[in-house]
Ligand SMILES: [Zn+2]
């Protein structure tokens with residue numbers, strides 16, 4: 001399977017997708033980076049590290065899309081993150097709970113969860129718009145501490161906000 005970059009058999013509408021050889025995530029054709037793990041999909045394309053000019057990036061942070069090199073990237077469970085520890089921490093210790101159209105909605109959810117004792121954080125892609133080489137379908141995401149995921153889901157349902165749940 002490793003060499004099988006083309007994933008036309010996935011049958012997604014609107015053309016071909018490219019399967020990442022590392023994480024098997026399906027990416028839009030001609031994607032420079034894998035949305036699933038952050039690694040560069042087109043090794044012949046040289047992208048400069050955002051932190052170290054003149055150094056070739058090995059991938060992008062899966063949270064913010066920032067191009068990073070081997071020296072300033074962090075890999076956790078096969079996914080690449082930038083030097084902002086909040087990004088790798090959020091992904092390792094937090095679970096994506098909901099996706100929202102804007103920060104006001106996310107704020108309401110974060111505040112309500114906090115009032116009920118669930119630690120939540122929001123992540124807005126727009127703050128990193130300059131880095132986003134992959135289109136981000138969810139402008140604002142709410143993350144909760146992994147241990148509280150079930151509790152948070154229940155709270156959102158109680159608040160009639162379950163339509164925003166990621167899954
Ligand atoms: Zn991947």
Ligand SMILES: [Zn+2]
Nearest residue numbers: 061064082087
């Ligand atoms: Zn980042």
Ligand SMILES: [Zn+2]
Nearest residue numbers: 049052069072
């Ligand atoms: Zn670097």
